[in-house]
Amino acid sequence: MKIVCIGRNYAAHIAELSNERPEDPVVFIKPDSAVLPKEQDFFIPEFSQEIHYEVELLVRIKKVGKHINPRFAHKYYEEISLGIDFTARDLQGKLKEKGLPWEKAKGFDGAAVIGKWVPKTKYRDIDDLHFSLSKNGVQVQQGHTANMLWKVDELIGYVSTFFTLKKGDVLFTGTPAGVGKIQANDYLSGTLEDEEMFSLKIQ
Numbered sequence: 001m002k003i004v005c006i007g008r009n010y011a012a013h014i015a016e017l018s019n020e021r022p023e024d025p026v027v028f029i030k031p032d033s034a035v036l037p038k039e040q041d042f043f044i045p046e047f048s049q050e051i052h053y054e055v056e057l058l059v060r061i062k063k064v065g066k067h068i069n070p071r072f073a074h075k076y077y078e079e080i081s082l083g084i085d086f087t088a089r090d091l092q093g094k095l096k097e098k099g100l101p102w103e104k105a106k107g108f109d110g111a112a113v114i115g116k117w118v119p120k121t122k123y124r125d126i127d128d129l130h131f132s133l134s135k136n137g138v139q140v141q142q143g144h145t146a147n148m149l150w151k152v153d154e155l156i157g158y159v160s161t162f163f164t165l166k167k168g169d170v171l172f173t174g175t176p177a178g179v180g181k182i183q184a185n186d187y188l189s190g191t192l193e194d195e196e197m198f199s200l201k202i203q
């Protein structure tokens with residue numbers, strides 16, 4: 001299983017990190033070892049002083065596909081969830097400065113939080129979903145999938161021109177504005193349309 005992530009998919013988040021608006025989706029991969037095991041706390045790694053949360057809508061691929069036409073992309077997933085793309089922002093900044101790949105800052109152990117999966121049929125429209133992240137009971141991020149620069153089906157089409165998508169692969173669709181730093185003893189929880197999808201403690 002691979003994790004395909006999209007960067008810079010919400011205009012407000014691009015602005016908060018002073019990034020350029022991309023011409024094409026920004027794509028990167030996390031290894032399967034990055035998945036934080038269920039019910040496990042997240043341990044801040046020793047190589048970073050600045051781990052950021054990024055709450056994102058997730059889509060689980062249900063069958064193999066390559067060069068998927070966005071019009072048919074909906075046939076390739078049935079379940080969606082919410083997760084966190086943990087990012088070592090200090091390390092990522094250094095790598096970006098040198099034009100080097102981000103993997104160490106994005107793909108470390110535990111850097112992919114995956115919430116519970118729910119059938120997409122539960123919702124009327126995947127392009128009209130509200131989600132949020134709370135830290136210690138205070139909402140810190142709020143997203144609306146209508147604000148994605150590239151919608152879920154367009155992302156699946158785009159990504160599948162480079163990578164064959166396989167059953168069980170997970171797509172992280174990018175984070176809205178409001179990313180920020182975590183500290184030991186923080187408690188994070190993610191909500192999709194008023195339903196809690198994950199919660200975890202930081203160590």
Ligand code: ZN
Nearest residue numbers: 054085174175
């Ligand atoms: Zn992200």
